[in-house]
Amino acid sequence: MTDSSRAPAPRPRRNPELRASHADREAVAERLREAAGDGRIDLEELEERLERAFAAKTYGELEPLTADLPERADVIDPRTEEPLVLKSGAGDIAQNGYWVVPRRISAICRMGNIKIDFSQAECHQREVTLEINSGMGDVTIVVPHGWAVRPHGLRLTIGEVRNKATDPPHPGAPTLEITGRAGMGDVKIRYPNRWETRKRG
Known part of the structure; x- marks a missing residue:
C-alpha cells in the first residue's frame, strides 16, 4: 500500500x-x-x-x-564538491587524461611546473574556479575549444599571463575563472596542440 x-x-x-x-x-x-x-x-x-x-x-x-527535457536533478556528485589540490615543490605535476572536474581547483607550485589539461576531462560545472599560487614555477592550462576563460582575478609580480584561448565561447560551455597570484612564473592558457590531439585520437 x-x-x-x-x-x-x-x-x-x-x-x-x-x-x-x-x-x-x-x-x-x-x-x-x-x-x-x-x-x-x-x-x-x-x-x-x-x-x-x-x-x-x-x-x-x-x-x-x-517539455522534452528532464527536471533538474537534486543529486550532487561528490567528486565535483571536493576541491582538487595540486601542489608541487621542485617537481612537475600533470593533471591530464580522463578526470572529473570539481567546482574548485588549487594549483600551488614553488619551483616546479603544473599542467592542467581539461581537454579529456568530464565537466558538468557551468563555472569552475582555478586558484593559482605560484612562485617560480609555470602553470599551463589546456582547455577545449568552446570554453570561456577569465584570468581577470590573477595578480602578477614578475610573471605574465599568456592567454591563447580567446575564441568566442560556445553557448552553455563551461567558464573557467582564474584567480590567485603568480610570482616569477608564467600562466599559459591554450587549446590542445596537434601532438596532444593526435595522441588522444
Missing part, C-alpha cells in the same frame, strides 16, 4: 495564455543552456530555442521549449 501523504504534490499548470515575464524567459533560457552543456540538445537547436524563448510572450509559448 502506497503512502500517498509522502508523494509530491503535482506541479500546478500555469495558464498558457498568461503573459510571461523577463524572469520567466531567462529561467527557460538557463535550462536550455544547461541541457546543451549536458549534450541533450545540440548548439544549433539551442540557438533556435533561445531565440524562441526570448521572443515568447506567453507561458504557452515557453512551455514547449523545455
Whole structure:
C-alpha cells in the first residue's frame, strides 16, 4: 500500500495564455543552456530555442521549449564538491587524461611546473574556479575549444599571463575563472596542440 501523504504534490499548470515575464524567459533560457552543456540538445537547436524563448510572450509559448527535457536533478556528485589540490615543490605535476572536474581547483607550485589539461576531462560545472599560487614555477592550462576563460582575478609580480584561448565561447560551455597570484612564473592558457590531439585520437 502506497503512502500517498509522502508523494509530491503535482506541479500546478500555469495558464498558457498568461503573459510571461523577463524572469520567466531567462529561467527557460538557463535550462536550455544547461541541457546543451549536458549534450541533450545540440548548439544549433539551442540557438533556435533561445531565440524562441526570448521572443515568447506567453507561458504557452515557453512551455514547449523545455517539455522534452528532464527536471533538474537534486543529486550532487561528490567528486565535483571536493576541491582538487595540486601542489608541487621542485617537481612537475600533470593533471591530464580522463578526470572529473570539481567546482574548485588549487594549483600551488614553488619551483616546479603544473599542467592542467581539461581537454579529456568530464565537466558538468557551468563555472569552475582555478586558484593559482605560484612562485617560480609555470602553470599551463589546456582547455577545449568552446570554453570561456577569465584570468581577470590573477595578480602578477614578475610573471605574465599568456592567454591563447580567446575564441568566442560556445553557448552553455563551461567558464573557467582564474584567480590567485603568480610570482616569477608564467600562466599559459591554450587549446590542445596537434601532438596532444593526435595522441588522444
